[in-house]
Amino acid sequence: MQATHLYMNILRPIILLTFLLKAPVFAQSNTSLDENSEEYTLCPVSTLPSEPLILQPQGHVKVESDYAQIVSKQLAEFTGNVSIYSDRAAIHAEQAKVSKNGRMLEASGDVTYQDMDLNVTSDAISIDSIKQSLQIENSQYQLNGQPGHGAAQQIQLNRGRGLILSDVSFTTCPLGSPDWHIEASEISIEKGTAWGQAKSTRFYVGGIPVLYLPYFAFPVSDQRQTGLLFPEISSSSRTGFDYEQPFYWNIAPNYDLTTSPRFMTRRGVQLKNEFRYLTSQSYGQLNVEYLADDNELTIPADRWFYRYYHQGELTENWILNADINGVSDDNYIIDLGSDFYTRADTHLYRTASLDYFSDNLLMDFRVLDFVTLGDSGDSYRALPEFRLNYMRELGPFFEFSFDSELAYFDSTAQERPEAFRWHVAPTLTLPYRQVWGELSAEATLLNTYYQQENIDNTDLEDEVNRTLGQFRMFGALYFERQQQWFDQDTTMTLEPKLQYLYTSYEDQTMIGRYDTAPLLIDVDGLFRGQEFTGLDRISDNNQFTVGLTSRILDGADREQFVISVGQIFYLDENKVLAAVKDKNRSALAAELDWQLGSRWFMHTDVQIATQTDKVERNSTSIEYRRDAKSVVQLTHRYIRQLSGEQIDQVGILASWPITDTLHWVGRTYRDLSLDRSVESFFGLQYESCCWAVRLVGQRHLSNRVTVDGSRTTGEFDSGISLQFIFKGMGSSKSSKSMLEEGMFGYRQPYSLN
Numbered sequence: 001m002q003a004t005h006l007y008m009n010i011l012r013p014i015i016l017l018t019f020l021l022k023a024p025v026f027a028q029s030n031t032s033l034d035e036n037s038e039e040y041t042l043c044p045v046s047t048l049p050s051e052p053l054i055l056q057p058q059g060h061v062k063v064e065s066d067y068a069q070i071v072s073k074q075l076a077e078f079t080g081n082v083s084i085y086s087d088r089a090a091i092h093a094e095q096a097k098v099s100k101n102g103r104m105l106e107a108s109g110d111v112t113y114q115d116m117d118l119n120v121t122s123d124a125i126s127i128d129s130i131k132q133s134l135q136i137e138n139s140q141y142q143l144n145g146q147p148g149h150g151a152a153q154q155i156q157l158n159r160g161r162g163l164i165l166s167d168v169s170f171t172t173c174p175l176g177s178p179d180w181h182i183e184a185s186e187i188s189i190e191k192g193t194a195w196g197q198a199k200s201t202r203f204y205v206g207g208i209p210v211l212y213l214p215y216f217a218f219p220v221s222d223q224r225q226t227g228l229l230f231p232e233i234s235s236s237s238r239t240g241f242d243y244e245q246p247f248y249w250n251i252a253p254n255y256d257l258t259t260s261p262r263f264m265t266r267r268g269v270q271l272k273n274e275f276r277y278l279t280s281q282s283y284g285q286l287n288v289e290y291l292a293d294d295n296e297l298t299i300p301a302d303r304w305f306y307r308y309y310h311q312g313e314l315t316e317n318w319i320l321n322a323d324i325n326g327v328s329d330d331n332y333i334i335d336l337g338s339d340f341y342t343r344a345d346t347h348l349y350r351t352a353s354l355d356y357f358s359d360n361l362l363m364d365f366r367v368l369d370f371v372t373l374g375d376s377g378d379s380y381r382a383l384p385e386f387r388l389n390y391m392r393e394l395g396p397f398f399e400f401s402f403d404s405e406l407a408y409f410d411s412t413a414q415e416r417p418e419a420f421r422w423h424v425a426p427t428l429t430l431p432y433r434q435v436w437g438e439l440s441a442e443a444t445l446l447n448t449y450y451q452q453e454n455i456d457n458t459d460l461e462d463e464v465n466r467t468l469g470q471f472r473m474f475g476a477l478y479f480e481r482q483q484q485w486f487d488q489d490t491t492m493t494l495e496p497k498l499q500y501l502y503t504s505y506e507d508q509t510m511i512g513r514y515d516t517a518p519l520l521i522d523v524d525g526l527f528r529g530q531e532f533t534g535l536d537r538i539s540d541n542n543q544f545t546v547g548l549t550s551r552i553l554d555g556a557d558r559e560q561f562v563i564s565v566g567q568i569f570y571l572d573e574n575k576v577l578a579a580v581k582d583k584n585r586s587a588l589a590a591e592l593d594w595q596l597g598s599r600w601f602m603h604t605d606v607q608i609a610t611q612t613d614k615v616e617r618n619s620t621s622i623e624y625r626r627d628a629k630s631v632v633q634l635t636h637r638y639i640r641q642l643s644g645e646q647i648d649q650v651g652i653l654a655s656w657p658i659t660d661t662l663h664w665v666g667r668t669y670r671d672l673s674l675d676r677s678v679e680s681f682f683g684l685q686y687e688s689c690c691w692a693v694r695l696v697g698q699r700h701l702s703n704r705v706t707v708d709g710s711r712t713t714g715e716f717d718s719g720i721s722l723q724f725i726f727k728g729m730g731s732s733k734s735s736k737s738m739l740e741e742g743m744f745g746y747r748q749p750y751s752l753n
Contacts, residue, residue: 053114058087065096075099082107089115091125103129111136118143120155133158148172150181162191173690180205180691195225224250229258236719238296238335238702240266254278267296270336282312282320291336303328307340322352330373330705334717343703346373362389372412375709380409380514399429405535409514417460417512420451423535437477444470448535450511461510468538470503472529485560490552497547497566501529505540505575512536520617522605523547523589526566542572565590567610583611599625616640629663631655648672662686692725 056062066080076098084091084105094109105127113120113136122139136155143149153167164186171181185200195217203211217227229246236242246260260272270291277284287307293300310322325340325348327333334343341348350369356362368382385407394400403425410418427444450464479494515534519525526547531539547566554560568586587607594602604620615638623633632654639647651669658664665683670676679700686693699718703711 053090053116054085055090056085056087061086063096074101076102089113093125100130116144122155131158149175159191161188162193163189171690173688178204178207179688224248224256226250230725232721233723234696234719234721236717238266238717238719239264242721244272267291267294267336279312281314282310284308284310284312287340289336294335296335301328303332303336305332305336305338317356317358319355319357320353321355324350324352325371326350327371327373330709333373334702334704343700347371347379348373360390360392363387374705374711380411382407382515383410384408394428397430399431401427401429403427415454417455417458418453419512419514421448421514421535423448435478437475439475440473442472442474444472446470446538452512455512458512459509460512464511466506466508466511466538468504468506468540470501470529470541472499472501474499474527485552485554488554490554490560491557493549493551493553495549495551497527497545497549499527499529499545499547501541501543501545503529503538503541508537508576521587521589521607523564523566523591526568526586526589537576539574539576540572541574542570544569544571559593560595562593563591585610587616601625614640629655629657646673649678661688694721694723694725696721696723 062085063078064081064083064085065078068076068078070076078096078098079094082091082093082096084096084107090113091105091107092110092112092114093107096105096107098105106124107126108124111122111125113122113125118141120136120139120141122136124137126135127133134155134157136152138153139155140151141149141155148170149172150168150170152165152169154165156164156166165184165188166186167183168187169181169183171178173179173181181204183202183204184198187196187198189196197215197217198213199215201213201216202209203213226249227247229248231246232242232244234242242262242264244260244262246258249257249259251257255277256275258274260274262270262272264270268291270289273286273288275286285308287305289305291303294303305327306325308322308324310320312320314320327348332338333341333345348371350371351366353364353366355364364387366382366385366387368385370379370381372379385405387406388404389401390403391399391401403423405421405423408418408420423446425444425446427442429440429442431440432438433440446466446468448464448466450466452460452462452464455462474497476495476497481492481494483490483492485492513534513536516532516536517534519528519531519533526545529541531537545566545568547564549562549564551559552561565588567588570584570586587609589605589607591605592603596602601623602621604618606618607616608614609616617640618638619636621633621635623631625631633652635651635653637647637649649669649671651667653667655665656663663685666681668680669678671678677699679698681696681698681700683694683696685695697718697720699716701713702715702717704715705711
């Protein structure tokens with residue numbers, strides 16, 4: 001008999017019930033309020049045999065079969081290659097029967113059920129539109145577009161109880177190679193709830209049962225849910241065996257709390273808490289950590305850390321920010337670690353600011369405080385600081401800007417001077433910019449008023465009013481020429497720059513240093529015109545700065561080669577005490593970025609003292625990059641004199657896949673002056689399609705703060721950690737996190753665009 005194609009009113013009541021099967025996984029709560037999370041690098045998803053899904057218009061059902069028999073409007077039987085299509089799903093079977101005036105469907109014989117979410121193969125399927133129920137016998141299921149799949153002896157879906165799976169299994173591993181899987185006697189998902197329930201659950205690794213749970217609940221959506229997160233397990237010389245078990249509490253859609261008891265064999269039990277909130281105009285986070293009676297201290301004491309962070313809009317133009325930190329002692333971060341600071345940090349900042357911005361005006365009111373770790377020198381706090389910056393065009397040729405600052409500086413050492421400072425700097429600029437070059441002239445008046453206190457036994461004065469004039473003229477030209485570069489058509493540029501800078505002189509020895517320190521010099525810094533941060537020292541200048549940059553661009557205008565050199569020529573000696581120079585020109589500064597090929601890159605910057613021809617500073621990086629995960633980088637850094645010490649360090653960093661499933665990351669840095677290692681890190685990870693195991697070892701200088709406030713330079717901390725990851729079970733970790741940790745401090749050795 002020829003195939004029968006029917007559009008039958010008798011079948012319209014059977015518009016197949018929505019069938020969305022949620023996989024029974026131990027889902028970790030997504031702890032990101034913005035719901036961003038890392039994705040795994042998964043193997044191709046194995047699918048059950050199926051045909052292309054063909055859906056019908058809403059309200060229509062299409063049936064195809066080799067044979068059909070219809071009895072009045074009460075019964076219809078189909079046999080031979082039966083296919084039933086609705087607007088939501090498709091069923092393929094050997095036989096199908098429709099009864100009760102189209103309200104009951106029974107299909108049997110190699111049944112396949114397909115919808116947008118999953119494919120199911122089974123022995124039989126029945127749908128009752130009166131009871132709004134669906135039942136599938138002896139089935140195998142596969143989630144569409146995802147690695148989850150499994151089997152169930154029986155699947156029931158009805159309006160009253162929701163979804164029930166009996167004798168069910170689940171895994172995210174490819175078909176035929178279940179490295180891990182879950183089995184349960186029953187899994188149920190009630191209608192309208194975000195939670196599922198599992199009974200008599202067994203967890204298998206390589207076919208071996210490793211965990212049994214008589215009952216547990218799990219989330220059935222990607223929404224954040226309350227529950228246990230994956231633990232963190234490690235071991236180090238600082239903490240001993242270290243086990244941290246986070247518990248996540250989804251308080252509300254825009255509030256959550258993560259509490260993490262941390263058990264350390266050498267130190268005791270630490271409690272870590274993280275509270276977060278999110279509104280339509282703000283975001284904030286409060287972290288509180290507490291360790292009672294640290295066993296590792298000579299005299300056990302309570303140790304704690306807190307951090308409050310807030311960022312939000314008050315109105316369209318007003319922003320409120322806060323970052324407030326506190327710690328019990330100098331070595332807390334070194335001993336117990338931190339998600340926000342490193343063992344090299346010397347200050348924990350306490351800042352709050354209220355900012356306003358518009359097209360022409362920027363204004364902010366700030367309080368800048370900090371906690372000093374160790375003997376890091378006495379520093380000044382700005383309590384408070386107010387800044388205003390205004391800019392607008394004056395006609396077609398001129399630009400006017402007005403910068404001002406009002407601040408009060410308080411020292412952490414009570415015997416040190418304190419000061420009130422008010423600074424204004426109106427500037428008039430005549431700019432001229434074209435594609436072939438630019439020329440600008442700029443005149444600035446700098447007036448700073450100081451009122452200083454606690455200046456006994458110093459050379460400072462109670463009141464100082466410093467007024468300086470500054471004139472700057474800058475010009476640059478851009479030349480281009482087409483040429484061949486390694487047998488490729490390229491564009492070569494030549495960009496000479498010239499700047500004249502004059503700043504008047506005024507004696508500043510009667511002014512204290514509250515936020516001022518020398519700036520490092522590079523090619524761009526030569527054109528900065530200021531040798532110090534802050535405003536307490538403004539160097540007098542009468543100088544020319546000369547610079548030259550050349551680029552080679554490929555056919556897509558991508559930089560393949562960039563070299564820049566520059567130097568300052570002094571017409572007069574500086575008179576400001578901290579800027580006195582005994583030579584008529586600065587160090588020669590140069591930078592080079594070179595893409596040596598499609599995979600090789602090089603960067604170097606150097607400053608050479610022209611009087612002695614000695615290298616004062618230099619850093620060099622050479623990198624081989626095969627792809628995003630295959631990188632080898634060699635670096636060297638040299639500073640002739642920094643705070644009385646010479647820096648001469650070499651390092652190598654590598655990230656390389658050994659096989660498709662085995663990856664390693666490593667880095668090591670060595671101090672050539674002291675002939676010793678500074679830091680070493682090694683990470684090895686095996687990652688299959690459905691699980692991963694990670695081994696990490698590291699050793700680094702402890703940097704502990706001694707009783708007198710100095711930092712140790714001879715003690716090392718070392719540690720090792722092991723972590724298992726079962727994909728599809730809610731872990732937010734992947735190999736990417738190991739790469740980021742192992743390549744801490746990594747920088748591409750080039751600034752090519």
